[in-house]
Amino acid sequence: MYMARVFKPVQKKTATKAVHTPAIYDPKKIEPILQKKWEKEKIFKALSSKKTKKKPYYVLSMFPYPSGAGLHVGHPRSYTATDIVARKKRMEGYNVLNPMGYDAFGLPAEQFAIQNKVHPKKAVAMNVATFEKQLKKLGFSFDWERKINTTDFEYYKWTQWIFLKLYNSYYDINKKKALPIESLVKSFTKKGNANVSAFTTEEVRSFDKKEWLSMSPLQKQEALMKYRLAYEGEAQVNWCEELGTVLANDEIVDGKDGPVSERGGYPVTKKNIRQWFLRITAYADRLLSGLEQIEWPQYVKEIERNWIGKSEGAEILFKLNVPGQDDGKHSVTVFTTRPDTLFGVTFLAISAELAETWIKVGWGADKKVAAYIEQVVKDHQKNDFDASQNKTGIFTNIYAIHPGTQEKIPVWIANYVLPGYGTGAVMGVPAHDERDFEFAQKYSLPVVSVISSEEEKFPFTGEGVLKNSNIFNGLKSQEAKQRILEKVGGKLVTRYKMRDAIFARQRYWGEPIPLYKDKNGVIHEVKKLPLVLPNTTSYEPTGTGEGPLANITSWKKAGYETNTMPGWAGSSWYHLRYMDANNKKFFADLKEVKYWKQVDTYLGGAEHATGHLLYSRFWHKVLKDYGLVVTEEPFKQLVTHGLILSSDGRKMSKRWGNVVNPDEVVATYGADTTRLYIAFMGPYGESIPWSDESIIGCRRFIERLYKKTQSIVVDSVDKSDISAEKAIHKLIDKITKDINAFSFNTAVAKAMETINNIDSLQVSKKDISLMLQVLNPFIPHVTEFLWNELGNKEKINTAIWPKASKKLLIEDTITIGVQINGKLRGTINIKPNSPENEVKEAAQKEENIVKYIDGKEIIKVIYVPNRIINIVIKG
RNA sequence: GCCGGAGUGGCGGAAUGGUAGACGCAUUCGACUCAAAAUCGAACGCAGUGAUGUGUGAGGGUUCAAGUCCCUCCUCCGGCACCA
16 A cells, blocks of 8 residues: 555634634545636636737647556646646746647557557557546646547548658658659659659669659659658668567667667567558758757757767778689778878778678688688677677778778678668778777788878878878868868768668557558558548567568458558547647647747656657657748757656566555545655656655645635734735745746755745735636646635736845845854854955954954955855965 | 766755755644644754754865866766767
8 A cells, every 4th residue: 555644634713713714624625626617617728829919839748658557646746837837837827828639640559459458449448538537537637629649530640641741751851851752753854864863771772754754653663762751671680589579779788688678678689571661761860950059958859869869970982802803893981080090000800791782792712711700690680789899800801902002901790790780881090090990900910000190281282281280180061071072082971870761560459550552562652641540459470570460351452552551640640730730620720839849848757768759759850841831940949857666776667566656646645745745855867755644744835825825814904014024025036936947856945834824924815816826827726726725816827927126035034154264253244245354343343253353464365246255364 | 888867955946146944744843732733833964962064976176155167077868879
């Protein structure tokens, strides 16, 4: 059981005036009534742009997977923050969009269904109902009318529509935007030479009109696949036998014996398979540069930057002398980020995979070499392969011609050269690369330095510039570098680590891919969306690599794709659906999109940095290219939260049995206390253990506030004590600033301090109302209840957010510290902004200070206005 | 290995270079009570009866003044990792 201590309501018969008002705070009575009222009056409804002149403010928490376990206290941490911001912004006069929905496709929902032997659809409906009941108990100000569920066909219809948009697009590298695939076809069928500037990771081919027109539909299809933003291709993928599906890199974690699936912990291996992909690499540069214009935590940006992995360098061509073949007939291109070290190259190292392809085109590798290649290729298949401790290699008997010196340098196969990056071949520069150095040492290869001494500053012209790394690097323009490189058969290129995203899962519970193949293998789009996921009872994995949909005869017969979309498809654009959630004609009306523009504040976990966040940015950019959205980025500000750990400091998990259920907390303490504690427990971005003991302090605070306010309801005064008024205005100031900074814990601390300070003072209805109002975002039920008790005519939810009076923020007297040689020895009270000489004088008269300075020589006195005074004495 | 972030009482945590430990929990004492709970009041970094000394992961430094800035190191968390 979760409860460490049962809260008992106050049993005290207080004042004689208690006859008029209920002195006992009972959230069970207050909260459900207000929640029903809010729902009935729809006061948190976000208005359509047509119906308001208010400025929009869009705040969003990442929507949950409605898992079978129900809500977990981690969820409300995010939603409490969203709600605090939303309620404050509403009072500040914004038309606030604070929606909620469910991300219900994907593995978790399907596995829950399989384990519990219910249809995923039923399971999702059940779980959603549970979530919703739990969420509503916490009193979040969501606009429930905009609720979405990614598994509703009214929703996934548009997921499919966007997929087709991607399928029917290519990326124009000159215009730097997506364009319809037809315009690419048009450029092929123009007269004369086709001028294709389309992005592709494969070999670029353009076609002239005659050639294009002579091609079969299948040939055309194959040609266009290389450009489409959603395309079918073959690739090595992460295959999970147990789950019978392909997984994305971010769905895999390191297990004890190699990589395993994040969900279930099953082993993952590499496998070649035909797959749907999204060409996210086309947007690598925009995904990178877009980071500059958004207010995200630096570390999340860094994660994305690392993931995209841009590196600028050069490709350089080396001619090869292969034994038994004409010299220079073959060649290899290397990729390097250090073209300036070209003259330090003493060998070439190629990947085993590249060597394999050389054998295929007629290179006669001897047995020893062939065996080595086989071994390394096998090693590379292992996900956890690491050669950093043991670099090995073998000489190929092939020599390359150095393009600068024309000298013969040996070509080696090395296990540290990876097939998936660059060209799979590197130039070995032992003098300026640690790995190359290690390798050269092991195999006794020469080391040549190209960092020359100062005197040789400008001894070279033309390609000779490359003989000195400093001179090449000192070239100002990229063009100059390019010109030098061209002389040695090189060119500047940019490479990215990021790969295209696999967009298919061999699972049942996902959006069907709206395409089918006719009997000739030609792909057609489904014209009438949605392509509804067929109902079936056999949705367990086939294990063959085909999706469970292959088990459905009619589906298979119609030629539909048997794979479904991955879990992140629906979440890649949901932020747009909320803008116009009930639109039957389009995913969101452009007028609404133009009004809301983008999510102003997005709250969620940083673990989505290389998944959901990157994918949504990508989709958003594609839609931007078509003018269907108006901003380059979907989420202007991102705020990440820490985890709520269990009180034992571990992660909450069913496995440990240490999960705190918000329902029980609400039942014991009330929704307001739960929310307040979540806000108070610590900095929003940090992971913090839940404490069954500490929460009581938040409940006590609410009771004090309740009691104080009730006493004001009964004997109200016209004017507050000045110090109470000041305390409340300071609180207004602090809370306003702290909510803006997501520093909820300090805002709550100040509120506690305030109630402690004003408890014994006279406070007017007007002033306590101000306090209730700024606390409303945190504890909406009790503050609204008390606000009404005080007889306020206006609704608390629509009252204007108060401004702290500047005059009241100023203190009459302040206490400042007096230091002797930097050590605090006393304090004095002064009026703010007192003249410096008066303060200095007062300090030196202070009793404690006199003891220290008596008879000593004062070297100097430093006064920091209204802060501190430091007397520096000798000895 | 590289790139971020962090390390403060018994615990969660506060501190624009300027009175370290706000606020809350726990603990101790007191009031109320037959009693307990609740509530209210007080104490509460460590050492010392006390004056006082000392103290923000460790060690140096800058400064009148350092939790905060700089250098070296340690530990923890997150990310990337033979990416050429």
